[in-house]
Amino acid sequence: MSIGEQHIVRSFDEELRRLDDGLARMCGLTEAQVAGALKALAERDLAAAARVAEGDRLVDECERFVEEQTLRLLALRAPVADDLRMVVTCLKVATNIERVADHAASCARRVLGLAQQPTPAPMRAVLRLGLLAQQLLKESFDAFLSRDADRARAVWARDQEADALYSSLFREILTHMMEDPRTITVGSHLMFIAKNLERIGDHATNIAEMAVFLSTGRTLSGERPKNDRSSFESGAA
């Protein structure tokens, strides 16, 4: 390999490292946003909720950096084959992370609808779903950033757990609203919060799939152990 070729190889790696740094920053910010939203929810803390709602634009800025860096890499290095697929996959991961942050901000905004109300009974189960989504997300981020296929497969296998928890929670909130119609407004906010948390779990699973692809070059899609019945009962997207 000539010195010129070595220089090009090193530069591509350097550009990739910048892309990965951007993604790592995006993961960190988004984990903090999800943690903030759950804290705001658990403590019905309006100031914390407002901070999360406001913080969403930092994640958006991060996504723009990742996108610019991707365009830079494509323009300057014109990667092909596996390298190209890896760069485009990073762009897709960024889209998923940005969606997670959107869901966290939505949860935070809903906290305003719950303020000055007694703690609704299903809150405990909502927070349990939140904790699970948070764990799946952390694992998927770690698996992705460390290109650890085994860790990613473990997240992927747990998708059903979040789906099942969401389905039972949906029924619990409905029952709660029927037993005490004064809780209908609060219950409807809880339903959307639960949906946001379940969607965070879905995005974690998407990111895990992409992490497997990045570390092995093979896809997992099509084999996803998706609980179709639950999505029919309680709606998917």
Next chain:
Amino acid sequence: MSIGEQHIVRSFDEELRRLDDGLARMCGLTEAQVAGALKALAERDLAAAARVAEGDRLVDECERFVEEQTLRLLALRAPVADDLRMVVTCLKVATNIERVADHAASCARRVLGLAQQPTPAPMRAVLRLGLLAQQLLKESFDAFLSRDADRARAVWARDQEADALYSSLFREILTHMMEDPRTITVGSHLMFIAKNLERIGDHATNIAEMAVFLSTGRTLSGERPKNDRSSFESGAA
């Protein structure tokens, strides 16, 4: 220009045309999915709902084609500057279209929860929101496929209309549930359907923004006339 260069130029346009054909097919399928979901909803037609739920994978296949074609274009032609930005924007448009189709499929699945129930009073307003979302979507697709910036700007300016309709609908469904707690289950499905329809309008606005960018090279983001208060009241994502 040498014959060799002419050949390369023509080939790039040819590859672009294939990418655009894929996107046009994806737009057509997705419009049909949204129309099918609204019809299933209006007529509480379970067979039609099942067809839409099943048809979602055709849109997913289309998205995979667009992605493969994008990778092919990037690998074979290594576009730079404006061409590169255009290709990556097409990939982002495809992501938005796929999300629209997901929302249509979710609406269709919810129809199962409404079956064998009397028509709930807020259904009329839900269908009105559906019609608006469908119009915004069609306009955004046409603007994008014909690279018509004026048409795209018109979609973009109407985003607030869908947001306002959704907010008033959310309150109407809540009131309906409170007045007659037997409608709580149906009402909660209607809420999620309304949210799906409002999200379709959001994606239409995103696509319109990208259409403006593709025809003018300038972005609209940041100036979006977003009704922030309504999203605080009734949750965003």
